[in-house]
Amino acid sequence: MGINTHLNSIDTDGSTAIFLSLERVISPVDQSGTEATMRKDLVYVRARSESPMISDGCQWRKYGQKMAKGNPCLRAYYRCTMAVCCPVRKQVQRCAEDRTILITTYEGNHNHLLPPAAVATASKMKAAATMLLSGSMPSADGIMNPNLLARAMLPCSSMATVSASAPFPTVTLDLTHSPNDLQGQKPNTQSPQVLSGQAFYNQSKFSGLQLSQDMVSSTQLQQPQLADTVSTATVAMANDPNLTAALAAALTSIIGAAHPNSSGNTPNGTNSRH
DNA sequence: CGGGTTTGACCGGCGC
DNA sequence: GCGCCGGTCAAACCCG
Numbered sequence: 001m002g003i004n005t006h007l008n009s010i011d012t013d014g015s016t017a018i019f020l021s022l023e024r025v026i027s028p029v030d031q032s033g034t035e036a037t038m039r040k041d042l043v044y045v046r047a048r049s050e051s052p053m054i055s056d057g058c059q060w061r062k063y064g065q066k067m068a069k070g071n072p073c074l075r076a077y078y079r080c081t082m083a084v085c086c087p088v089r090k091q092v093q094r095c096a097e098d099r100t101i102l103i104t105t106y107e108g109n110h111n112h113l114l115p116p117a118a119v120a121t122a123s124k125m126k127a128a129a130t131m132l133l134s135g136s137m138p139s140a141d142g143i144m145n146p147n148l149l150a151r152a153m154l155p156c157s158s159m160a161t162v163s164a165s166a167p168f169p170t171v172t173l174d175l176t177h178s179p180n181d182l183q184g185q186k187p188n189t190q191s192p193q194v195l196s197g198q199a200f201y202n203q204s205k206f207s208g209l210q211l212s213q214d215m216v217s218s219t220q221l222q223q224p225q226l227a228d229t230v231s232t233a234t235v236a237m238a239n240d241p242n243l244t245a246a247l248a249a250a251l252t253s254i255i256g257a258a259h260p261n262s263s264g265n266t267p268n269g270t271n272s273r274h
Numbered sequence: 275c276g277g278g279t280t281t282g283a284c285c286g287g288c289g290c
Numbered sequence: 291g292c293g294c295c296g297g298t299c300a301a302a303c304c305c306g
Contacts, residue, residue: 062279064298077297081278091297 043106046095057118058082058110060090071096083112 045056060078068075073094080088087108095101114122 061277063300065280066296066298069295075296089297 045104045106047102047104048098048100056104056121057115058088068093073099080110082114083110086111 059081061081062076062078064077065074066077071093073096075091075093078090078092080086080090088110089107091105091107093103093105095103
Protein backbone atom coordinates (compact mmCIF):
# COMPACT_ATOMS: atom_id res chain seq x y z
CA MET A 1 0.00 0.00 0.00
CA GLY A 2 1.15 3.45 -0.59
CA ILE A 3 0.45 6.74 -2.13
CA ASN A 4 2.17 8.67 -4.77
CA THR A 5 1.89 11.91 -6.51
CA HIS A 6 3.86 13.70 -9.13
CA LEU A 7 5.19 17.15 -9.52
CA ASN A 8 7.06 19.00 -12.14
CA SER A 9 9.21 22.01 -11.77
CA ILE A 10 11.73 23.98 -13.72
CA ASP A 11 14.78 24.35 -11.62
CA THR A 12 16.84 27.30 -10.71
CA ASP A 13 18.63 28.17 -13.88
CA GLY A 14 15.71 27.25 -16.03
CA SER A 15 17.62 24.45 -17.68
CA THR A 16 16.77 21.71 -15.29
CA ALA A 17 13.29 20.32 -15.10
CA ILE A 18 12.46 18.48 -11.93
CA PHE A 19 9.62 16.06 -11.67
CA LEU A 20 8.83 14.98 -8.17
CA SER A 21 7.11 11.72 -7.64
CA LEU A 22 6.48 10.90 -4.06
CA GLU A 23 5.50 7.57 -2.70
CA ARG A 24 4.99 6.40 0.81
CA VAL A 25 5.29 2.70 1.17
CA ILE A 26 3.59 1.24 4.18
CA SER A 27 3.73 -2.40 4.91
CA PRO A 28 0.63 -4.07 6.35
CA VAL A 29 2.20 -4.68 9.72
CA ASP A 30 2.84 -1.01 10.24
CA GLN A 31 -0.36 -0.51 12.08
CA SER A 32 0.81 -2.65 14.95
CA GLY A 33 3.25 -0.08 16.10
CA THR A 34 6.39 -1.43 14.51
CA GLU A 35 6.25 1.14 11.84
CA ALA A 36 9.60 2.59 12.79
CA THR A 37 11.28 -0.34 11.18
CA MET A 38 8.75 -1.29 8.59
CA ARG A 39 7.71 1.90 6.94
CA LYS A 40 9.75 3.33 4.12
CA ASP A 41 9.57 6.84 2.86
CA LEU A 42 10.47 6.91 -0.76
CA VAL A 43 10.71 10.06 -2.75
CA TYR A 44 11.34 9.86 -6.44
CA VAL A 45 12.76 12.89 -8.14
CA ARG A 46 13.15 12.96 -11.88
CA ALA A 47 15.38 15.75 -13.04
CA ARG A 48 16.38 16.62 -16.54
CA SER A 49 20.01 17.35 -15.99
CA GLU A 50 23.32 16.55 -17.59
CA SER A 51 25.17 16.57 -14.33
CA PRO A 52 25.77 13.15 -12.80
CA MET A 53 23.72 14.04 -9.75
CA ILE A 54 21.24 16.76 -8.93
CA SER A 55 22.38 19.01 -6.14
CA ASP A 56 19.95 18.94 -3.27
CA GLY A 57 22.10 20.69 -0.72
CA CYS A 58 23.04 17.58 1.18
CA GLN A 59 26.37 15.81 1.23
CA TRP A 60 26.37 12.30 -0.12
CA ARG A 61 28.90 9.54 -0.20
CA LYS A 62 28.76 6.95 -2.89
CA TYR A 63 28.97 3.44 -1.57
CA GLY A 64 28.22 1.37 -4.59
CA GLN A 65 26.88 1.14 -8.06
CA LYS A 66 25.13 -1.52 -10.02
CA MET A 67 24.02 -2.25 -13.49
CA ALA A 68 20.31 -2.67 -13.09
CA LYS A 69 18.49 -5.09 -15.29
CA GLY A 70 16.59 -3.46 -18.10
CA ASN A 71 18.57 -0.27 -17.87
CA PRO A 72 21.95 0.12 -19.54
CA CYS A 73 22.78 2.96 -17.20
CA LEU A 74 24.51 2.37 -13.92
CA ARG A 75 22.57 2.88 -10.74
CA ALA A 76 24.57 4.62 -8.05
CA TYR A 77 23.97 4.31 -4.33
CA TYR A 78 24.61 7.20 -1.99
CA ARG A 79 24.49 7.69 1.74
CA CYS A 80 24.00 10.97 3.51
CA THR A 81 27.24 12.01 5.18
CA MET A 82 26.02 15.10 6.94
CA ALA A 83 25.55 13.12 10.09
CA VAL A 84 27.27 9.99 11.26
CA CYS A 85 24.11 8.01 11.75
CA CYS A 86 21.91 9.59 9.15
CA PRO A 87 19.84 6.76 7.69
CA VAL A 88 18.97 8.55 4.47
CA ARG A 89 20.06 6.90 1.27
CA LYS A 90 19.47 7.72 -2.29
CA GLN A 91 19.77 5.99 -5.58
CA VAL A 92 20.65 7.82 -8.74
CA GLN A 93 20.01 6.39 -12.15
CA ARG A 94 19.50 7.77 -15.59
CA CYS A 95 16.35 7.02 -17.45
CA ALA A 96 16.83 4.31 -20.06
CA GLU A 97 14.67 6.09 -22.61
CA ASP A 98 15.98 9.57 -22.07
CA ARG A 99 19.42 9.64 -20.56
CA THR A 100 19.20 13.30 -19.86
CA ILE A 101 16.67 12.46 -17.19
CA LEU A 102 18.11 11.69 -13.82
CA ILE A 103 15.99 9.54 -11.53
CA THR A 104 16.83 10.01 -7.88
CA THR A 105 15.20 7.96 -5.17
CA TYR A 106 15.43 9.13 -1.57
CA GLU A 107 14.78 6.74 1.25
CA GLY A 108 14.51 7.55 4.93
CA ASN A 109 14.48 10.66 7.03
CA HIS A 110 17.35 12.91 7.92
CA ASN A 111 18.08 12.94 11.62
CA HIS A 112 20.07 16.15 11.56
CA LEU A 113 19.82 19.75 10.58
CA LEU A 114 19.89 20.43 6.89
CA PRO A 115 21.68 23.31 5.22
CA PRO A 116 19.55 26.08 3.78
CA ALA A 117 20.09 24.82 0.28
CA ALA A 118 18.67 21.44 1.18
CA VAL A 119 15.78 23.03 2.99
CA ALA A 120 15.14 25.19 -0.03
CA THR A 121 14.96 22.25 -2.35
CA ALA A 122 12.65 20.40 -0.06
CA SER A 123 10.52 23.46 0.51
CA LYS A 124 9.96 23.97 -3.15
CA MET A 125 8.96 20.38 -3.52
CA LYS A 126 6.65 20.70 -0.59
CA ALA A 127 5.10 23.84 -1.95
CA ALA A 128 4.54 22.18 -5.26
CA ALA A 129 3.05 19.17 -3.58
CA THR A 130 0.76 21.40 -1.59
CA MET A 131 -0.43 22.91 -4.79
CA LEU A 132 -0.93 19.57 -6.36
CA LEU A 133 -2.78 18.17 -3.39
CA SER A 134 -4.89 21.25 -3.11
CA GLY A 135 -6.73 20.10 -6.17
CA SER A 136 -5.74 23.12 -8.13
CA MET A 137 -5.19 21.08 -11.23
CA PRO A 138 -7.27 22.67 -13.91
CA SER A 139 -10.05 20.98 -15.66
CA ALA A 140 -10.22 21.42 -19.37
CA ASP A 141 -12.28 24.51 -18.76
CA GLY A 142 -10.61 25.61 -15.60
CA ILE A 143 -12.97 26.44 -12.82
CA MET A 144 -10.43 28.79 -11.42
CA ASN A 145 -7.18 30.09 -12.64
CA PRO A 146 -4.74 27.53 -11.38
CA ASN A 147 -1.78 29.71 -12.07
CA LEU A 148 -3.21 32.35 -9.85
CA LEU A 149 -3.46 29.89 -7.04
CA ALA A 150 -0.05 28.62 -7.84
CA ARG A 151 1.46 32.04 -7.49
CA ALA A 152 -0.44 32.65 -4.33
CA MET A 153 0.86 29.48 -2.82
CA LEU A 154 4.36 29.92 -4.08
CA PRO A 155 5.25 33.46 -3.27
CA CYS A 156 8.90 32.72 -3.70
CA SER A 157 8.56 31.78 -7.30
CA SER A 158 7.83 34.31 -9.91
CA MET A 159 6.03 31.82 -12.05
CA ALA A 160 4.16 28.67 -11.36
CA THR A 161 1.92 26.86 -13.71
CA VAL A 162 -0.29 23.89 -13.23
CA SER A 163 -0.82 21.32 -15.88
CA ALA A 164 -3.19 18.42 -16.06
CA SER A 165 -1.50 16.92 -19.06
CA ALA A 166 -1.14 13.19 -19.21
CA PRO A 167 -0.06 10.95 -17.77
CA PHE A 168 -0.54 12.77 -14.49
CA PRO A 169 -1.20 16.28 -13.32
CA THR A 170 1.91 18.28 -12.79
CA VAL A 171 2.90 21.47 -11.10
CA THR A 172 5.48 23.51 -12.89
CA LEU A 173 7.59 25.85 -10.87
CA ASP A 174 9.55 28.35 -12.83
CA LEU A 175 12.17 29.41 -10.37
CA THR A 176 14.25 31.17 -12.90
CA HIS A 177 13.39 34.54 -11.52
CA SER A 178 13.30 34.44 -7.80
CA PRO A 179 12.04 37.53 -6.00
CA ASN A 180 15.41 37.55 -4.38
CA ASP A 181 16.81 38.52 -7.71
CA LEU A 182 16.25 42.01 -6.48
CA GLN A 183 19.40 41.50 -4.57
CA GLY A 184 21.24 41.59 -7.80
CA GLN A 185 22.98 39.13 -9.99
CA LYS A 186 23.97 36.03 -8.22
CA PRO A 187 27.55 34.90 -8.23
CA ASN A 188 28.30 31.56 -9.75
CA THR A 189 28.81 30.05 -6.39
CA GLN A 190 25.28 30.61 -5.22
CA SER A 191 22.28 29.49 -7.11
CA PRO A 192 18.85 31.06 -6.92
CA GLN A 193 17.83 27.90 -5.18
CA VAL A 194 19.99 28.77 -2.26
CA LEU A 195 18.68 32.25 -2.07
CA SER A 196 15.10 31.18 -2.09
CA GLY A 197 16.10 28.62 0.43
CA GLN A 198 17.10 31.34 2.80
CA ALA A 199 13.71 32.81 2.38
CA PHE A 200 12.32 29.44 3.24
CA TYR A 201 14.74 28.79 5.99
CA ASN A 202 12.48 30.11 8.68
CA GLN A 203 9.94 27.56 7.64
CA SER A 204 12.30 24.90 8.81
CA LYS A 205 11.64 26.11 12.30
CA PHE A 206 8.33 24.38 12.05
CA SER A 207 8.25 20.82 13.07
CA GLY A 208 7.44 18.22 10.51
CA LEU A 209 4.09 17.77 12.13
CA GLN A 210 3.23 21.40 11.79
CA LEU A 211 4.19 21.34 8.18
CA SER A 212 2.00 18.37 7.67
CA GLN A 213 -0.97 20.04 9.28
CA ASP A 214 -0.30 23.03 7.17
CA MET A 215 -0.62 21.01 4.07
CA VAL A 216 -3.67 19.19 5.24
CA SER A 217 -5.53 22.33 6.14
CA SER A 218 -4.70 24.01 2.90
CA THR A 219 -5.79 20.93 1.07
CA GLN A 220 -9.11 20.79 2.79
CA LEU A 221 -9.76 24.42 2.10
CA GLN A 222 -9.38 23.89 -1.58
CA GLN A 223 -11.41 20.76 -1.89
CA PRO A 224 -14.64 22.30 -3.15
CA GLN A 225 -12.79 23.12 -6.32
CA LEU A 226 -12.11 19.54 -7.10
CA ALA A 227 -15.38 18.67 -8.72
CA ASP A 228 -14.20 17.83 -12.19
CA THR A 229 -10.52 17.47 -11.79
CA VAL A 230 -9.20 15.44 -14.61
CA SER A 231 -7.39 12.97 -12.48
CA THR A 232 -9.78 11.00 -10.36
CA ALA A 233 -6.89 9.39 -8.61
CA THR A 234 -5.59 12.73 -7.57
CA VAL A 235 -8.99 13.75 -6.39
CA ALA A 236 -9.26 10.66 -4.30
CA MET A 237 -5.93 11.39 -2.80
CA ALA A 238 -6.72 15.00 -2.09
CA ASN A 239 -10.05 14.04 -0.58
CA ASP A 240 -8.45 11.72 1.85
CA PRO A 241 -6.91 13.67 4.68
CA ASN A 242 -5.03 10.61 5.81
CA LEU A 243 -3.37 10.20 2.51
CA THR A 244 -2.69 13.86 2.34
CA ALA A 245 -1.18 13.85 5.75
CA ALA A 246 0.90 10.86 4.84
CA LEU A 247 2.12 12.61 1.76
CA ALA A 248 2.85 15.72 3.70
CA ALA A 249 4.79 13.79 6.24
CA ALA A 250 6.71 12.04 3.54
CA LEU A 251 7.51 15.34 1.93
CA THR A 252 8.72 16.78 5.15
CA SER A 253 11.03 13.84 5.34
CA ILE A 254 12.86 15.43 2.46
CA ILE A 255 13.10 18.55 4.45
CA GLY A 256 14.33 16.14 6.94
CA ALA A 257 14.02 16.04 10.62
CA ALA A 258 15.39 19.52 10.49
CA HIS A 259 14.33 19.57 14.08
CA PRO A 260 14.39 15.99 15.18
CA ASN A 261 13.30 16.83 18.67
CA SER A 262 10.25 18.79 17.76
CA SER A 263 9.37 16.25 15.14
CA GLY A 264 9.86 13.40 17.50
CA ASN A 265 6.27 12.50 16.84
CA THR A 266 6.76 12.33 13.12
CA PRO A 267 4.67 9.58 11.63
CA ASN A 268 7.52 7.26 10.88
CA GLY A 269 9.68 7.89 13.88
CA THR A 270 12.74 6.52 12.14
CA ASN A 271 14.95 8.78 14.14
CA SER A 272 13.86 7.35 17.41
CA ARG A 273 16.75 5.01 17.50
CA HIS A 274 19.44 7.66 17.56
C1' DC B 275 47.30 11.17 4.86
C1' DG B 276 42.43 11.40 5.01
C1' DG B 277 38.29 11.19 2.60
C1' DG B 278 35.79 9.79 -1.40
C1' DT B 279 35.27 6.56 -5.39
C1' DT B 280 35.60 2.18 -7.72
C1' DT B 281 34.67 -2.50 -8.13
C1' DG B 282 34.26 -7.28 -7.20
C1' DA B 283 32.32 -10.18 -3.68
C1' DC B 284 28.79 -11.27 -0.62
C1' DC B 285 24.10 -11.59 1.19
C1' DG B 286 19.18 -11.82 1.33
C1' DG B 287 14.71 -11.66 -0.94
C1' DC B 288 11.93 -13.47 -4.40
C1' DG B 289 10.17 -16.15 -8.21
C1' DC B 290 10.22 -20.50 -10.56
C1' DG C 291 16.23 -25.92 -3.78
C1' DC C 292 18.15 -23.08 -7.13
C1' DG C 293 19.16 -19.16 -9.71
C1' DC C 294 18.46 -14.33 -10.50
C1' DC C 295 18.69 -9.77 -9.02
C1' DG C 296 19.02 -5.73 -6.11
C1' DG C 297 21.44 -3.81 -2.35
C1' DT C 298 25.48 -3.53 0.59
C1' DC C 299 30.19 -4.30 2.10
C1' DA C 300 34.97 -3.64 2.05
C1' DA C 301 39.51 -3.57 0.10
C1' DA C 302 42.00 -1.23 -3.36
C1' DC C 303 42.61 2.83 -5.58
C1' DC C 304 42.51 7.83 -6.53
C1' DC C 305 42.87 12.60 -5.51
C1' DG C 306 43.54 16.93 -3.17
